[in-house]
Each structure stands twice: as C-alpha cells, then as structure tokens.
Amino acid sequence: MLEITNLVKRYGSNDPVLKGLDLAVDGSSVVSIVGASGAGKSTLLRCINGLVESTSGSIKLNGHELVNLRGGALRHSRRRIGMVFQGFNLIDRLSVMENVLSGRLGYVSLFQALTRRFPQSDIDRAFNLMERVGIAHYADKRADQLSGGERQRVAVVRALMQEPEILLADEPTASLDPKTSQQIMSLLQSLASEMSLPVLINIHNVTQARMYTDRIVGMRHGQMIFDGAPKDFNQDALDAIYGGIESPEEDGGDPGKQSPQDQEVTA
C-alpha cells in the first residue's frame, strides 16, 4: 500500500516540478501515469525510491515513511522498491545471470557481491523468474547481446529479485517496437496479479495504458488532474492532460533526464 501525501519537489528556487501530489495505490493494482514530457512523471517515480530527494510531503510504503531517508535506511527502503527503466540500464558487460542477481545487492554482503557467491535461494529464485519470463536460456549470455525486449525482461526479473513491495516502471516500453511493447505491458500486468504486487507505470502510449492497466492517473505541470478507470479516460481527459502540448499517440519527447544535482552516487 503506497500513500503519497502533498508531495512537493522543487529544484533550487525554481517553480516546483511536483506541486502537492496526493496518490494512494492499493494491493495488486496496475496504475499507469500519463502526461506530457515535463509533467513530472519521472520525478514522481524517483521521489518514491529516493533517486531524487523530495522537498516536502510524505510517501509511505506499507506504513514506512520514505521521505528524508539517508544512508542505510535509504538503501533498506530502496531494496523493497523495484524499478524498471526506459533504457533498461543493464550492466552490458556482465552476463544476464549476474544482472539478475544484482537485484539482490541490497541483501548480500560486500564479499558475496564481489565474489559472486550468492545464496542458493537467490539462485533458485533467479532461475524460476527467468523461466517465468522466458529468458532462462540466456543466463550466461552477455547482456548487450540481447534484443531490446529481452533486455527489458531481464530488467523486470532484476527488479523482482528484490522481493519488492511495489514495482515502478519508468516508460518501460518507450524504447521498444509496438509488438514488443505490448508483450512487456502484458507481462507486467500478469506479474502484478500473480505476485499481488502494486505496479506504477509511467507511459506515453495512452492506448496501452487503457488496455493493460486498471487505473489511469493523469499529470500535467506537476499536478494530478485525472484519476480514474480507463473507461472514463475520454477525449476531454486527454485534452486536459495533453491539450496544446503534443499528441500522446506519437512517441514524443524524452522523459525526465537526470539533472546534475541528482548525479551523485551517495546512497
């Protein structure tokens, strides 16, 4: 259960990118977040797992406060939140198996991480998940030898390896062709119900949002202006969110690039 209350994110003294957002996500629903580039979708997701530091407000995951955490507490909270990225963000030179196991880095010791001696339970979980998504035969292949869709599936497994309480996906299909996009969206949808996992998906493609998710949240200029079922997401809603910007059906713009303030490795 994710509860966001009055979340504000401001860079320096500029206009806030997120203006007092409220959102509650339950149980195993799949929620899509739509909006034009710059609406704050990426920032919202990154505030949840702390890749971006929230300015004020509260984010509670199953009762634990996530805002203003540092060091060990931040890492502990991050490992309970799985994230899938638009650019897949796999470690290209490592094998698929190592990429998948890297999802457990929040749980194993430094020595285990260095020597790749992960507990057998992790390895079992890895094989099971890889078989579930259909990439088990790639286990020892280098990650950069896979196609886009396959890489994203590896990324999904990596996120699931964390045994997360929630899954965040930041434009997971924006770099994929239409058919592969649908496969990934369908995969996310099934996994959500199989694992009773809430899933938050940033997405450009409103058609896919309607097809594969239970609830659509629309953002514009850092505020939420639509929250409802896909069937209620009509032309008016579309205009309210995208009106005067660009048509969401075309693949437009690139979502939230990291600003320099956030490029620090300090965990």
Place this chain on the structure above:
Amino acid sequence: MIPVRTATDAPTGRVWKKPPFIANPWVRYGLIAITLIYLYWAFSTLPFDWARISEGLPRAAKIFGGAFPPSFERASLLWTGFKESFQIAFLATLLGVFLSIPIAVMAARNVAPLPVYLLGRTIIIVSRSFHPVIVAILFVAAVGFGPVAGILTLTLYSIGFVAKLLAEEIEEIDWGQVEAMRSVGAGYLKILIYGVFPQIMPRQIGLSMYQLDSNLRASAVVGIVGAGGIGGTLMNAFGRYDYDFAFAILLMIIAIILVSEGISGWVRKKVW
C-alpha cells in the same frame, strides 16, 4: 592538334588566388615575423661552443669506430642489469596500477564528493609534473641508490598516467547503470563494483599493458641517475669509454622494447 577555342574559353577578366591559410594579413605576416625574430634571437643567445663542436665529427668517427662491433663479453653484467630493470618495471606497474584504481575513483567528479575529487586531482597532477628522471633523483637522495628508488619513481609515474586516464574514463560512463544499482539498494562500494568497474575494465587492462611497456622503457633511464637497472650499467660503460659495450647495451634495449611492444599489442588485441 590545336584545341579549338569555344565559348567557355572566352576571357572573363576575373582573377583567382587561393585564399591564404590564415585570413587576417596582420596575423599571417605577424606570425612569420615572430618566427623569424624568434629564430634569430634563440640562435644568438644560445651558447654554442663552436671549438668543441668542430671537434665533433672526428670524435663521432672515433666513437662509432670504437662502438662497432658491439661487445657482448660482459654478458653477465648485461643480464643482471636487465633483470633488475624488468623487476623494477614489473613491481612498479603492479603497484602503480593497483593504486591507480582508488585514486581514479577519487579523481572522477561524478563519483567523488568535491573535497575528495580535489585531493585526487592534486595527487595526479603532482605525479605528472616532474619528469621521471627528476623524481628518480629525489628518491635516490631520499632512500639511497638502488632499485627501491626506481620502483617508487615508476609507481608515481604510473599513477600519473593510468589514474588520470582512468578518471576520465569513469567520468564518461553510462550513468543509467549506476542509477539502476542505486535503485536496488546497493551501497557505494557495491555500486562501484557492479555499476562502474565493468564499464571501465577494458580500458583499465589496455592502460595497464601500455604502462608496463612504458615502465620498461623508463626503467632503463632512471638507472642513469642511480635508481637501479640497466641505466646504471650504461652510464658506467659511457664513463669508461667502453663504447662497444655501451652499443651492445643499446642494441639490447632496442630489441627488448620492440619485443615488449609486440607482446603488449598482441595482448591488447586478445583482451579487448
């Protein structure tokens, strides 16, 4: 057969000259003037001992006569000298490359906080500023003649080169991989191991091989000021006018450098 003049040959009254390399005439002639003035100034102020120089050619003849054929009589001296140079180069490369990794991490702006970054950069600049020969002299003055001074010198030399390039490499990594590692809850060191090092590994290996080669050459030279290795043997030979032995040493140095270049080139191709 005389070519027929056609309409395209009609005189147009237009001239063309190639636009000069440097457009601005002031800059152009200014540069030429400066160069000429400089040459005149330099040659006139530099002290040339013409008397001694004119003795040069006959001297050269004597030396080359004495140098040829090269003498390998004192092969055991040759062997000990080279062995020591190899050992110095080997240890210095290991130590230098090993230290370069943390220093490079410290000197990369995107993975190090500002004060650490400044410290890292300073270490690198200090290591690079001085010619290894000067550094060797200082170490010899501090720790005495012998290979220790050589190892310390070349370690610093290696750090100056490898850490600098490695730091630049780190600054250009794909940040997404680091973000992903942050998102799974990994700590700083684990992020380095999984998100940064795999990306810089090929470059690191290439740099290490290049540095081993570089150190091998440099080790021959630091010996000239007493820091151990074949350089010392060479200096002695010159000092005693044993030009044939010196020539032998020189030939060996060239041969070894060639072999080392060949090997490092082969290894780089295999590992890349």
Place this chain on the structure above:
Amino acid sequence: MGEEKSMVDHAAKLADRVWSRYDPKEQWIRYGIYLITLVAIVWTVRDIDIFWPWVWDAPNQIQSLGARMWPPEFSTWNAIFKAMLETVHIATLSTMLTIFIALPVSYIAAQNTTPNKATLWLGRFILVSSRSVNTIIWALLFVAVFGPGVLAGILAVMFRSIGFIGKLMGEAIEEIDRRPVEAMEATGASKMKVVLYAIVPQVMPAFFAIIILRWDINIRESTVLGLVGAGGIGVLLQGSIDLFAWQTVATILLAIVVLVILGEAITSVLRKKVI
C-alpha cells in the same frame, strides 16, 4: 515482505540449479594466472637488491628531504630564469627542425605512400630506433660527440622527436581517404602534386595536433637534459644537487612546475585556435 510468492517457490518440483560465474576451465585458468603472478611477485621482491631497513625508513627520509627543501631559495633566480629560457629554446628549436626530417620519413614509412618495400623498411627502422632510444640516452651520445652544451640537447630532442612525429604522421597518412588521391592521379598529376593536393590537406589537422603535443612533451624532456650535460635547467639542477643546496633545488623544481603549467596552457590555447 518475506512471504514467498507461490508462483516462484516451486523448490520441491524443480531440480536444484547451480550457478557460478566461471565454468571450471575458466576457474583453473584464473587461479593459474593468480598463482603465477604471486610467484613472480615473491621471486622479484626477494631477488631484487633491496636493503629493507632503508625501505622502512623511506617515509622518514622523504619527509626529512622535504624539510631540507623548505623554504625555497630565490637568490639565484636570475640564473634560473636564463636557464629556463635556454630550456624553452632547446625544446622549440628542436621541434621546429624535426619537422623537416620527420615528414619525409613519415611519408616513406606509410604503407600507402612509400615508393617500395625497401624504403618502407628503412622508414620503419628509422622511426623505431628513434623511438626506442630515450631522449636522455640520445643526449649522452651527443654529449660524448659534441661535448656538453645546447647543441647536444637540441640534437637529442630532435632525434627522439623524429620517431614520435614520424610514427603518428605515418599513421595519419595511412588513414587518409584514397579517393582524392585516385582523382588527382587520374588528372595526370605528378607524385609531388598528388601529395600536395590530395594528401597534405587531409593530414593537416593531425599534423598540427601532433606538433603541438610533441612540443609540450619536449618542454618536459628538455628540463632533464642538463642532468647529463646537454644544456638547459637540468645543468643548474644537477649542480645544486651535487652541492646539497636543497633549497635552490626546491626553487628550480617550482620553476619547472610553472614552466610545465605554462606549456600546458599555451598548448591548450593553440589547440583550440588551430584545430
């Protein structure tokens, strides 16, 4: 949290899967390499002529040397300045003069422009000998022939630079686009003209970059030539060291740092302007 999802936990049904990063063969090779390296290190450290008490004392010694060098002695700054100027002259003149030799050598050492096999080997041989002999060793040689002084220094830097510039220029020539060359040959131009019109324009940017880089390196090299008598600031440096005048040594080192920084500043400005 901690509650295994039923979909994933079929431990009873699936076979026990094992994974390791490297297969057995790779493991053996890796351990083999580690072992060999370790043995090499141990042998080297034991075999090399190290007087261990001095090694442990080294940090102390280095520190005491540092103390003896402080504060730097500026009284002889005039002589130091003159010597620095001499150093710059050595570097600059030799870089200028090298161009005349390095360019023709690079031409014959490039596979696509060399007239025949013999010239290719000759060119390569010249470049390799030049590069394999360190500047200081060249300096030793020229001091023996022409006596101590700047001439030895200039020649030493020249001879070393030929190899550097020649190799990089040769590579630049080998990487040119063949098509303009073909076009020029097709017009019936002579070899010389083909070079002028098809090759020279293509390698110009590389040429400037290489010359500027080598000048920067030569400045550094020229500072130490005096240690073997070939002129420049090195002569003063050796003199001060022989007299244990550590504070003067410190000043000279500072002057060298300033020179190197100036050299780098000038070269980065030149690079922006010219390339």
